Amino acid sequence: MIPALKIMRLTAFASLGVLLILPLAVMAQQATQRSTVLQDAAYQDCLAAVRKNPEEGFAHAQLWQATGGGLPAQHCAALALVELKHYGDAADRLEKLLPLAEKQAPHLTVAILDQAANAWLLAEQPQRARQLLDIALKAAPDTPDLLIDRALASAALNDYAAARKDLDIALSADPTREDALALRASARRQTGDMTGALEDAETALAIQPRLPEALLERGILRLNKGDKRGAREDLIQVRLLAPDTPAAVSAGQYIEQMDVRQD
Incomplete structure (x- = not known):
C-alpha cells in the first residue's frame, strides 16, 4: 500500500488546479507582485493564451521569445509546459531562468525556485526539488x-522525519x-x-471538513485501530469528494482490503 503522505503528494501535484501546486494564475501573480518586468500587457496576453489553449500559448510564447520577449516570454513558455504536463522540461527551463531573474528581477528568484521545485516534483524528481527548496x-x-x-519532497524520498520537522x-x-x-x-x-x-487529522477536518487528504489519513488511522465502520x-x-x-x-x-478481510 502506498504511504498516505506520498498519496497526498501525488494528489497535490496531480494538476495545477489542486491543493499545493500553484495554479497558473497564482504562479503568474506570484511572479508579478514585486517585479515590473512581468507586469506588461504582452505577458498577460501570453498567460491568457496559455490558459485558453496551452499548446497555442506555448507557440505564442516561443514566437515572442524569438522576437525579443526576454524573461516574460521564457517564463510564460515554462508555465505553458507545466500545463502541457511536460514537467521535466518546464522545471529545467525555470531553473535556467534564474540567472536572468537575478539580474532583472532579483525579488523573483525565490518564486521561480519554488515553481521549479514544484515542477520537479511533478516530474518525480524529489531530490532535485528538495535541493532547490533548500x-x-x-x-x-x-x-x-x-x-x-520541502516536506512533500522529503516525503517522496521517504524522509518522514525531515518532512515532519518542516511541517512543525x-x-x-x-x-x-x-x-x-x-x-x-x-x-x-x-x-x-x-x-x-489522529490529532492532526481531526484538527485539519475541524478547519476543513471536506479535505480529502485529512479524511484519507483519518480513515487509515481508524482502520489501524480496528474502527472499520469509521x-x-x-x-x-x-x-x-x-x-x-x-x-x-x-x-x-x-x-x-477491508472487504477481503471480511470474506
Missing part, C-alpha cells in the same frame, strides 16, 4: 509554503493550515506517532 529557504527562511513544499515549523507560523496538518498527520503516522497523527465512512468520502485522484485510488484499495 536554496529558496536560505533566501526566505521559515516561509510556510516553501517548508510545506510551518504550523508554528500558521496553525490553521489544514493542508500542512493533513500532511503532518501522515508524517507522524509514518514515524510511529499515532496519537499525534474508516469506511472516511474512505468513501474521499472517493466522493476527489474522484479520479490518487487519493481516491488509495481509499479504494483500503476499502477492498
Whole structure:
C-alpha cells in the first residue's frame, strides 16, 4: 500500500488546479507582485493564451521569445509546459531562468525556485526539488509554503522525519493550515506517532471538513485501530469528494482490503 503522505503528494501535484501546486494564475501573480518586468500587457496576453489553449500559448510564447520577449516570454513558455504536463522540461527551463531573474528581477528568484521545485516534483524528481527548496529557504527562511513544499519532497524520498520537522515549523507560523496538518498527520503516522497523527487529522477536518487528504489519513488511522465502520465512512468520502485522484485510488484499495478481510 502506498504511504498516505506520498498519496497526498501525488494528489497535490496531480494538476495545477489542486491543493499545493500553484495554479497558473497564482504562479503568474506570484511572479508579478514585486517585479515590473512581468507586469506588461504582452505577458498577460501570453498567460491568457496559455490558459485558453496551452499548446497555442506555448507557440505564442516561443514566437515572442524569438522576437525579443526576454524573461516574460521564457517564463510564460515554462508555465505553458507545466500545463502541457511536460514537467521535466518546464522545471529545467525555470531553473535556467534564474540567472536572468537575478539580474532583472532579483525579488523573483525565490518564486521561480519554488515553481521549479514544484515542477520537479511533478516530474518525480524529489531530490532535485528538495535541493532547490533548500536554496529558496536560505533566501526566505521559515516561509510556510516553501517548508510545506520541502516536506512533500522529503516525503517522496521517504524522509518522514525531515518532512515532519518542516511541517512543525510551518504550523508554528500558521496553525490553521489544514493542508500542512493533513500532511503532518501522515508524517507522524509514518514515524510511529499515532496519537499525534489522529490529532492532526481531526484538527485539519475541524478547519476543513471536506479535505480529502485529512479524511484519507483519518480513515487509515481508524482502520489501524480496528474502527472499520469509521474508516469506511472516511474512505468513501474521499472517493466522493476527489474522484479520479490518487487519493481516491488509495481509499479504494483500503476499502477492498477491508472487504477481503471480511470474506
